[in-house]
Structure formats: C-alpha cells, structure tokens
Amino acid sequence: MTLARTRNFSIVAHIDHGKSTLADRLLALTGTMDAKKAVDQVLDSMDLERERGITIKAHTVRLLYRARDGAEYTLNLIDTPGHVDFSYEVSRALAACEGALLIIDAAQGIEAQTLANYYLALDANLTIVPVINKIDLPAADVEGTRNQITEILDLDGDEALAISAKYGTGVPDVLEAIVARIPPPQGDPEAPLKALVFDSFYDSYQGGVVYVRLTDGRVRPGARILLMSNSRTYDVQQVGVFTPEMRPVDELSAGQVGYLTASIKRVADAKVGETITEAARPTAEAFPGYRDAKPMVFAGLYPIEDTDYEALRDALEKLRLNDPAFSFEPETSLALGYGFRCGFLGLLHMEIVQERLEREFNLSLIVTAPSVRYKVVTTAGEVQEIDNPSKLPTPDRIERLEEPYVRSSIFAPTEFMTAIYKLAQDKRGEHRSLEYVGRGVRIQFDFPLAEIVIDFYDKLKSISRGYASFDYEFANFRPSDLVKLDILLNGDSVDALSIIVHRDKAYEKGKALVEKLRAVIPRQLFEVAIQAAIGSRVIARETVKAMGKNVTAKCYGGDITRKRKLLERQKEGKKRMKQVGKVEVPQEAFLTVLKS
C-alpha cells in the first residue's frame, strides 16, 4: 500500500443533508459491508446521536476501492462531530484528512452548517469536493445549488457532483472524485513516528483505544511510544484499521489512519490532539494546536432520590472513562443534599451527559444552573477558583473577582453584521478584528465565557437565519464587576439556584428568573414567595398562590379504580420533584435558571 493509493477524507454537511446516507452508500459500494447491514447507518452509532441528528464521537472506517484506473485505493473516511461544543474535536478530525466532501441538499441549498463546515475545512487546508445530494427530490434545484456553490462558497459549482445518496445515483462518481481530486497524504515512513490522536474510546478489555493519523514513520505492536504532551510512554499492544469493525494489522505507516492500543488506562491520558511519537527517536515537533480539552462549564448533578447517590457515582465513573473532557467531584448542597460538581465542554455536552445518565443508567436527576469557573482574589491575598456560585466568599472578603474570557470567531454573510454586533454588545463582547472572507466576514470578539455558554449559539443562529458559524477557545481571566444573585423560596436561600452575574445585568436576570420559576413551581398548600436578592437586597419577587382546590368531587363504586389511577399518574409526576425546605420544586426549575 503506497501513499499514492491512500486518501483520507471526511464528509461534512448541514444536518439532514444526507451525510450518513452517503457514508452508508460508500460502504456498500466498496463492499465494506453488505447492503443489508448498511441499512443501519453505521457511522452514527449512539442512539442519542441518531435522535439528535448529531455526531458526538468521531468514527472512522477504511474502504478498499478499485478505481476505474484499475488500481486499488485505500480510502479512510473520518467522521466528525457536529456541534460547536465539540469544535476542537472537529478540527482535529479534519486535521487528519486531506480532503472533505461537502454535501449540499439540492432542495435546501446552502445552509448554516454547510457554511460553518466549509470554513472549518478551509481552515484545515482541505481540498473540498462539493456534492449536491437529493437530486431525486421533486423540489431539487441542481442548477440553483451550483450557482450558490459558485457565489457563496467561491468553489466551482460546475464541478459539483450531482447525486442521490438515497438511490445510489452518481455515487460511483463520488468515489472517483475522492481518488482524482483529493491529494494523497504526504509523509516519510522512514522518519521518526509522528501520529495525531483524533479520537479515542474506552474498551473494558483493552483500555483506551486511540484513533491515529500517521504523518511520518511507522508503528507496530511492541513499539515503545511517547505521548508528547505529558511525556508518558507506553508499549503498543495492537495496531489496526476499522472495517468498520476493528481489525488488527501488522503495521500502520505514514499517511495511514487506524487505531492503536497500549494499555492506556484512561482515555484522558491520550487526549484528542495529542502527538504520539517513538520513545527512542522522538519527532522534533508536536502537532500545532494541541488543546487540553478542559471542562468550561460546571453544574451540580444531584439524584432526586437520595438513595441513588452511589449509583450516580458509579455511572459518572463509567462515563468519565470514555470522556476526557468530563470531570466530577463530590459536593453537597443545603437544598439538594449529596451530589457531584461536574465539568463539561459546553451546554450540549452537559445535556448529553445528563441524558445518558437518565437513559442508560436509569437515574432521575436534578441539574443545577451551570456556571463557569471564576477566580476570586480574597482580601487576605489568596486566589481561589470557584465553579459553584454558592461557594463564593462573602463580599467583604473579596478583593477582586475575575471571570474567564474566550476568543471567538464568527463567520457570517455580511448582511448579518449589524445584528451580530448588536448581539455581541448584549453579551459584553469586545471586538477584536474583522476581515472579509469570500462573500462573508470573519469577526473576532472576546466574550466572557459566562455570556456565551448558555444560549449564545442559538441566538446567533437565529439572528443570522442559521448562517453564522461560531468557534471559541479560552483566552484568559479578567477582572469583572460581578455579583452573586441568590434565589429565595419563602425566605430561604436555595444554594443550587444561585448564580454569578455581571452587576449591570443582575436586575434584569433576577426579574426574568423569578418569573420563570413562578411558572414552573406548582401550587402548594401554602403560598410560595420567590425572591431574587443580591446580598440582603431583594431585587425581584413573584408569588405562587396557594392551592385553592384540588379535589375529586365524586368517588363511588367502580369509579374508585379510575380515580386511584388518576392519582397514581400524578404521583409519578411528583417523582420528578425535589423537596427544598418545604417547597416541592420540579426538576426543570433548576434548569430554568439558564433559560431566562
């Protein structure tokens, strides 16, 4: 197998434009798996991914293709995650490729993620092959889509392939285009090993299974490897390729894509972006852009039933094995009892973890308002990092508060510039640069992380009709005028509802919060006062009136069964409530904090 007969590529697309269908077609056409099996879209293998229509973990598969020139090519299809929370993972997966198929729905045309993915692929210096899919649809407008490709993407629309992944029309040409248009990988098999980790997962028998793209050198079982970011060394146990099942091979060499195992105990020890080299003959330089994927957002996870605490801890342990960007440690809340402070990349990551805990581990959870990690300089001169607002020292002990800022890039068509600047201003963004790229703009802002973790991306998509893309990375901590906003239920502060906000936004936020809480807290036997306060000063108040009437008028004879069942159903609903003091607070109340 020579480098000249290898192609590494990924498929990128707006959601539902047919990425998974095309991947299945390519697999079937190259005999990688039979057509029947291909019915299941193999690449999006987690249920959650399929439901949300997003890819969370990257996947990869090797296709063997005999091209029209008669030669057999190895095509490595590297799938990428599809959300801003995972943009770093996307960038690493793309860095493992030389080219990308950009799928565009012939009926929908270019959409937001088409553009965002296009920019990501451009950033990774990939050769982009535009593919117009769904030409079988009655509403398909192939010519219009070609024009869009030319005008919006600055690619040659006439060179776009027109296919129907659903019926297989034109798909053989896609394989030919991969061979003809995407350049083969470059690299020196004799040079010291240099491999990029672009994904990993945990296997209970083999430990961490690491997905690698080799740019130089070769690796075989028994080789002693060095991880450049943490200087750990391991002995390689197995190397292999994905067919898509894992299949061991004798060797992986420059330009190839595959996996290796080396008794790596936790996937966190070989993180995405890591450079692997030979221990005895290390490569000179690691891959640029390595980021230690660190949690950015923190929230408390509490079992609704206290008795589920141990089960929750076991489940968190299991998830952490497979998810290096996820962290947790025990914490206690006056309101919620025993739980865990968990760290996530972003909100989607948080929701995914929560859903997996509820679905795969059958746990009922309260998730508290997410917070970023603040830096506190106390009057005693100590520096503390606080990721739970309730742990903030009293104001008289705080010398200075600092909050994390991120550097962000927004790509968007120029027509949305005004709206984007306005949004950025609302979110305390600091403008850094503006450049025109193709037919759009790339604007850089610095934002307080707290302003963008919650709904910024959604708002950005909405004001740009979905066209803007967004990417960010941590920049630094900056002093900020922050206050702790407490929520009181009948006069008792509920620590799990406290948030840290900028002073200028405290009033507005407090007001919105108590209004939302009033809507979700059900009526109780007594009136419930909901207050937002800064220190001892109440800035907003709402009241949930006491229950007036909750009674079954008639209850006789056979109706008893029906009435009992109605009450039993209500009782099921009550299981989603957490008692805070005397007030029963539904699960969603805690998340209300972030949606107001």
Next chain:
Amino acid sequence: MATLSRSQPELGARPAAAGTGLTGASPAPRPTSPPNVLAAAPSPHGVLAETAPAGRELGFYIHMPFCAKRCYYCSFNTAPMDAGAMLRYLGALHREVELLSTLPWAGDVTLATVFFGGGTPSLLAADEVAEILAALRTRFPVVADAEVSVECNPESVSREKFEGYRQAGVNRISLGIQSLDDTLLPRLGRLHSARDARAAFEAARAAGCANVSVDIMYGLPGLDLAGWTGAVQRVLDWQPDHLSAYGLTLDAGSLWGVTGVAGLPPEGLVVEQYWALARAATAHGFEHYEVSNYARPGFRSRHNQIYWRAAEYLAAGPGACAFVGDVRCGNAKPVPRYCETLERGALPIAESERLTPRQRLGERLILGLRTADGVPAGWLTERLAGDPARQGRVDDWERAGLLARTGARVALSEAGFLVSDALFVELL
C-alpha cells in the same frame, strides 16, 4: 401493582367500551394474572368465583343505564331510553342476580343496602323495581332495616311512583335537581325546571318518603355566588334529609370533557361556593360527613359509606362494579353486550383487578379520608413508616389545620377536603 386485565368469559368479539370506571387502561395482561386463567375456565362466575368476601354484610349496586337524554357533564355509563332495550335489560338483570346468587360464597352474605343508580333509575316503573327487589330478597338474605335507595330525576317521578317505590321497599330517594336556575338547567342538558324539582321533592314527601336526598352542583358555567347561595338557601328550606353537592368536573367521558364549555367560574369563586354551602348546611344542622355530602343526624347514605370505608359490595347492570375480597371487577358497559353475555349464562365481567395489600391500604386511606370520620391513625402510621420525608409533609397538613387527630382517628377538616387530592397523591 395488581394487574388490571380483561376477562371476557364466553364472549370476546367486541371490545369493551372505554369510559369511566374500570377501563382497560393497563398494559397487556401478564400471563400469570389470575383473571386471565379464569377467562378460559368454564365457570360462569369468572373472577368472582376466585375470591370470597371478607365481611358478611355487603352492599348491592344496581345500574339502570337508560336516560331520556344524557346530561352534558355526565360521564357515567348511559344508554338512550328504548322500551325494547329496557325489557331485554330487565331480563338480563334478573339473570345476573340469579347467577350472583349461585356464587360459591353467596350463601354467606347478607345485603345491608341496595342502591339503584344510573342512568335514570326513576324511568323504572314501581312494579319493575318491586320485581327486582323481590328477586334480590329471594336470592339473598337482606337485613331487616336495609337501606334501599333509588336515584330519581324530577321529570320522571310522581307521587304515585314514589308511593309504588315505597311499597316495593324503597326507603330512600335521591333526587337529582342539580340547579334551581331555569336558564342554567337547559344548558346542562336537563329536561326539568326548578319548579319541577320542587314539585318532585314535595311529591316524595307527600308519598311518605322520610329519607330524601337532593343532588346539586356548583362551579357551573355562569353560576355566580349570589345565584349559588340563593339556590342553597331554597334547597335547605325544603328541609331535605341529605344533600350531595358536587363541584363540576369536566370528565373525559362527558360531552363537556370533549368539547369544553364556556363561562366556567374562576377557581376562587368555586372555592367560595364550596364554603358558602358548607357554612349554610352546617347552620341548618347538617354534618359535612364526606367531601361532597351533607346529612342531618342519622341520615348519612349507608350505601355510599360502604365505598368510602373500602368495604365490599356486589353489583348488577351494565358497567356496574363489584368489590369482593381483593377483587374489583366491572361489567361490560354496552347494554347489548351486557345482555348477550347473561343470555348465554355467564356473568358479563369485562374488567377486573386484584388489589395488592399495599393498594388496599392506599385505597382505604384515600377513601376513608374523604369522610369526616377519617381513618384509624394506625393506618396512616403504617403507610408512612420508614419514610420520614413523606411523614414530614403529612405533618405539615396537621400543622396547617387540614388534617386533625381525634383520639385514635385522623381526619381531614373541611379546608382539607378542598385540597384532599394533594394528600391522596402522597398516600397511594
């Protein structure tokens, strides 16, 4: 949880109608469910042969489904009045009484109450009621002072009919008047006027009925506080012996439950109506002995108290439900299917469930706490054992004056009645 399963002995072609009562809301029956095993058994008694009463004195409920017109708020099992259907129904009813009396344990029970509910039982002629009661007396021992009630509508009664009922052995009349507002009555789908209601009440008295109850409703669309207090006052002036007052509920099985209805009073007003009645009835010497029921001393409904004490009762008629031992079962609701099954010689039981001890305790609590007598405090203690959080919430009810202990019993207050479902959710 006990399985609620359908058993359709000797017949299963048509599905049971959905509606109130024991609907087949549960998932597919478990293979181990006893009623299912019985479905294949030759016994004409179905699940009732597989249980036995715990007590000796039982109530007997008779469902008479026919109505001249179905009221818009009604979710009970009714059928349009039809002379032929009525005749067939009466035949089937007699078969059912006969079949029930051949249950293996039938000889051990005595009937303490008989209740004709509906539907509109007062569409039955006096001799029809007499025949049914005679059949019951032939087949079952009946206690000497048994309470025998008939639900009546003002438009289908007369002094003569009441006299006939009395001669047949009926000693309690429950008169459904619902409202005394002549603009409101037709909006409820009622066929009588306020005057008709008054006349019916007077006819019952004139016929010598010494125990007459009146049903009224509040929370009705367009009913204001003055209208309600006026109606309550007028009804109290008639000096009935018993009063049932129901806050309107839009049940799924009613026309209004499906279509909705405009002009419903706000919750605050409904609560005021509840209290206005409670105050006025108490002032007239009535005891508020159940959430929706008031009685002069000695005039509580004995039959309905059987339900609230979670005691046992037999039943006959379409959709009628019995509770014997740990089994609650309900008859087929469609009148033709009810009749067909009996004509083939089998009890028309369509649904049944066997209560677990835990469910029984839950029901005893939520039914008993509907009454002013409440429940033995020990039942509550048993339910709350080992659950300090729940115990704490129930303690709050006491502190708030909604629940009170008197000696060895615990009961809801009148304020507690009004929010009782919130407590019952805790106790199930």
